[in-house]
Amino acid sequence: MSESKTVVIFGLSLSSSWGNGHATTFRALIRGLNADGHQVLFLERDVPWYAGHRDLPDPDFCRLAYYTDQETVLDRYGAEILKADAVIVGSYVPDGIELIDRLSALGPKRLCFYDIDTPVTLAKLDAGDEEFLARRQIPLFDAYFSFSGGEVLDRLEREYGASRAVALYCSVDADRYGPTGEALTWDLGYLGTYSPDRQPVLETLLIEPARRLPHMRFVVAGPQYPETIDWPANVERIDHLPPDEHASFYSRQRFTLNVTRADMIAAGWSPSVRLFEAAACDVPIISDVWRGLDDLLPDGEAIFLARAAQDVVRVLTETGETERLAVAASARQRVLGAHTGLARARELVEALQDEAILRRA
Template sequence: MSRPLDIVVLGLSLSSSWGNGHATTFRALLRGLRAEGHKVLFLERDVPWYAAQRDLPDPDFCELSYYHGVDEFIALFRRRLISADAVIIGSYVPEGAAIIDAVAALRPRLLCFYDIDTPVTLAKLGRKDEEYVAGRQMSLFDIYFSFSGGEVIDRLEADYGVVQGKALYCSVDAERYGNTGEVPEWDLGYLGTYSADRQPALEKLLIEPARRLPTMRFVVAGPRYPAEIEWPANVARIEHLPPADHPSFYSRQRFTLNVTRADMSAAGWSPSVRLFEAAACRTPIISDFWRGLDEVFPKDKTIIIARDAAEVVEALTRLPAEKRRRMADAAYQIVCNGHTGRARAKQLVSALINCRQEADQSAQGISA
């Protein structure tokens, strides 16, 4: 497979970034694949929620097609699924378990899973919740690409029968993310859809510091926050921020906050796309702690780890501007060197090629 690859991806959404983190992850990866010369068809369930909120209805870096149900999906794309070099099914695809069974029955050249929610997936399987992948299906995939790395990969293989687990972190499109040079408008900001398990950390690391620092300015961008949340007067709210506006948003913050979902924090080794986006914009990052974070962004050299409101207040009021700039520059270099969409695309393609070669060699050995 040294020629350009033909890849089919089934994901939650590419066309709409509203209320999900999948779209930006797929966009960076697929743009990287296009830059590397590969061909991608992205298949998305046509659901009303995303249909009404599409901010990328016609991407220029891949084909994008829609379907309404499993039977229609197979009828429309059967030949392409069979002929593709690889079929990659993502997490949270509607009727995902049925989709996986239908695609596996076609015996594609390579069948892979891209879990952008690995710790959530494992927690769901532990509760016998098989919303988008079943436990019996974990061994069907030639490669199980995981949003989480480290010990999570060992667990996938040892406890769930995954044949080959590979960490494939999210990434950032370096050509679309960078500092805009705008004057800082907020001292600390946060970008993320409301999540009940993230809210306590947001309360501790942004809302409480805002109460303690009434002369400073804060901002929270993202949908679905309950109306009953009592925001301090110095916390601005933005309901939705499309990806095209992310660089400006980050560039207008003195610091940005990263908060991790409970399942991902417990699992560790699960860097959010917001970390890479903020670093690409040279915005200093304050983050909650999880195992593996300092393997991506070394503590105190590239990122500030805060465990309570007092540590956030300390950073906002006492960190010298020069040190803040040095940390942001160091994080920027880390992202540019290994966490762009193109870098991630190279990792994906290398894994696919190696897997196919190993399968071919194994088949030759059996036939001999």
């Protein structure tokens, strides 16, 4: 274990997993940091849409503080920000551009960015949309930690001027995600907030198979789906599923579906947190296809890939129980070996210990 570090994180949300994947990503990472003796202060903007849906208002693995404006939070925590070994700003933080400029002016030891939406961020910047990060700010960071790996890292350094781009995939909290041993309820399920660019794939890989297999049971869990969607009678809907219920949800599926946002598919090497969580729960995954996925979970060995409805139908109807369990076990072994919150926390600390990014002390 490395020497204890102090880290200050400004993130979209830690307290609420409602309608975002950031909270579970941060929770797994920070729990991993805490397990290795590192100290984290997480600063979250107090906004009504998360305040009304907080499923972790008072974590026991870090300090969590809410703020209403940047001037107050920087006045109150300015000394800790300057003493910290690293200050990390996450993607989609409200008024992020102003916050980054203020933090850069303070001059912490290391100022880093953790982009949990890298392909979306770059697509927005390419379109001139600087919602939470300005293109001019990317060179300000001592390290740009990216949800996406592969060629995206080269692009960040070559095209956007990042001093150092480092892959920091999301991860799973292995203590909270695992098989529960419950009886199977559904043949295929999906967990995810509604997204317009994911919906056509969900239509192809779950809704259409449900129509073709009326004797099988399907489920979709997640908020914000329009009332106009025509769900087949054998598709159960669950609006919001808090993280404490995820393991049970996955464990009751014969197969689970992974659907990736269009920008993530275009970028490649962008595994979602749901992919790792499902694998940790020992449920075999059927996924859409993108570059880099086979490096993480080889097709036919640790995952089933599907491009069309008939591919899903074939997996659901022709996969024997021995093969189903073997694929699930292979994925679980790979994820628990390299993609836990503890593993990711150690990758982060290793990067922070690199003297090449210590430019502000």
